[in-house]
Amino acid sequence: MADSRIFISDAELRSGASLRLPEGAFRHLVQVLRLRAGDSFIAFDGRGGEYRAELVEVGKREASAKLLAFDEVDRESPLDLTLAQCVSKGERMDYTLQKAVELGVTRIVPLLSSRSVVRLDAERWDKKLEHWRGIVVSACEQSGRTAVPPVADISALPAWFDAEGAHGTRLTLDPLAHHSLHQLPAPNGPLTLLVGPEGGLSDHELERARAAGYIGVRMGPRVLRTETAGVAALAALQAMWGDWR
Structure with a gap:
């Protein structure tokens, strides 16, 4: 054992x-x-x-x-990968964070979008953050990771677009996108994956994402739930460009 x-x-x-x-x-x-x-x-x-x-x-x-x-064991992914995940309800968000850590994500940014269904006051958001950070630590303990991905403070999606620096490859999941992951070149530097909440990103938010340099990608012909979409995309990224090759 x-x-x-x-x-x-x-x-x-x-x-x-x-x-x-x-x-x-x-x-x-x-x-x-x-x-x-x-x-x-x-x-x-x-x-x-x-x-x-x-x-x-x-x-x-x-x-x-x-x-x-x-x-000196090193079990970290070669990908510098940020998951920008719009907050989903209850255990859905917990699942996404746990599996993202297992899949080697470098940092996590929880976001609130127009279709986010979770609405809390400041004190309860602080408790949520503490809970999520505990999930991340537990996932590191279980998966053998030796670095703990930071979970950023919660941000509104428009503020995230305004504050985020224009660097690296930026992807967002869009079932109507023209590109799939395998059609894209391998990233040369940091990679950010933006995932919408239940109901997905609005048309306006997708336009803002494109204006901010995000490339829309589809994950096959089926629509994935928010807690599935990010995990599936992270697994695909590791298989294509990370340490699953």
């Missing part, structure tokens, strides 16, 4: 160091997985590589561990 992986961001990780497990790590390793003193696990801090580690002392409310050898 493979060792459990845990993300530790609030401690300095180095070979030979001893540390008290943060609350979240303690809860996951000891209370959920039932690890005991002498059991091993993998620790990483998102800056690349990972450490073999071992629990030293385990109490009812805290535990300590020792970091052993450092492994």
